[in-house]
Amino acid sequence: MITAFDIGGSTIKAALARGPESLTLLDRVPTPRDDFSAFSDAIARCVDAAGALADSPVAISVTGVVDPESGIVTCANIPCIDGKNLAAELGQRLGRKVLVANDADCFVLAEAHAGAGRGHRVVFGAILGTGVGGGIVVDGKLHPGAGGLAGEWGHGTIVATKTSVPPYDLPHFPCGCGLWGCLDTVGAARGIERLHRHLHSEELDSTTILAHWEAGDPRAEATIALQVELVAQPLALVVNFVGPGIVPVGGGLGNSAALIARLDAAVRPRILRKLDRPLVVPAQLTADAGLIGAAMLGLEATSP
Known part of the structure; x- marks a missing residue:
């Protein structure tokens, strides 16, 4: 199981994913834009509520650009994560593997696996x-x-x-x-x-x-x-x-x-x-594309 997040400048959406077409919505909360501690606490509360196994990853679709080599996020909409290695810092806070990709990449992942791109x-x-x-x-x-x-x-x-x-x-x-x-x-x-x-x-x-x-x-x-x-x-x-x-x-x-x-x-x-x-x-997937794409990130990481 994957705890998936779709994070925009105004809202954090969370879901528990067993597959690209098996999502259980968990919560929808305002995005703490200027306080990284509050931001990471909001993520942690959703992860705890999901009840996923301790070794299951967290996968995140986020607005902005994510450098795959450095992990650094460039995100003007959420100043508290701008310039941070979000996967590493949240991984330390949550004690889990965290995967992060930008929302456009998660959109196309979702469409490729469960939408028009199948x-x-x-x-x-x-x-x-x-x-x-x-x-x-x-x-x-x-x-x-x-x-x-x-x-x-x-x-x-x-x-x-x-x-x-x-x-x-x-x-x-x-x-x-x-x-x-x-x-x-x-x-x-x-x-x-x-x-x-x-x-x-x-x-x-x-x-x-x-x-x-x-x-x-x-x-x-x-x-x-x-x-x-x-x-x-x-x-x-x-x-x-x-x-x-x-x-x-x-x-x-x-x-x-x-x-x-x-x-x-x-x-x-x-x-x-x-x-x-x-x-x-x-596109065939609109409201949940970010969550589905994030779920695919996590599923890829856990597949043999």
Whole structure:
């Protein structure tokens, strides 16, 4: 049995896992963001409540980046764990083996084993949420890459400035990572809002823009047409590099089946492999993806 955690900037979710599709939810508590002692105490209380065997591991999905070599976590959302070797420090506190991976990696692990990726040897999980992220699973195993950054396709100066849809010429926008022109600036929820503002000088949230688009609003259609073109090109390149059999999309935009179908229709003509089936699809696991992915981390560690 694995005690699994999904830890975000506001909430810690805990579950007892006997397998990727056998979760017993334990608790949901606020995340202590600024006090590591309170943070580790919250984890310890959930572990004690789980009643798992003393030698069973704890597995954690966490927001931020986890370096697989050093174990150091980079996490702006939870300052008390930023810069810490979370697995080592919690392991000492709990007296158990602790495994930690970032939430995008746990998302794709979950989809590969229990979601849209089942039956596919290579799965690229794309996150289109507040920002753009991703992860890679090959033969059921997570490929974290150097520094824990494999699959992070949201950064780098890759956004097109010449487009086939209006406005045809587009500036590069500044990114929070310090670069300009990252996919993160246009590819997810905040990106849709930025593009809509740029095209129409109108402030709308992404949910409203998508609702207007699905209702046939021409202004929202122009925004979505531009966003899909900007995302489809780099995603097609990722597909050619990585060679996934399926690309499940998570995050808030993954909840729009119509948007993901349109993105799939734009990606497939741009890749070398010709497919007569969907490649880019909505994720099947939403609420529990972090817990399921964390459970898979622990199950991998305990498998013979």
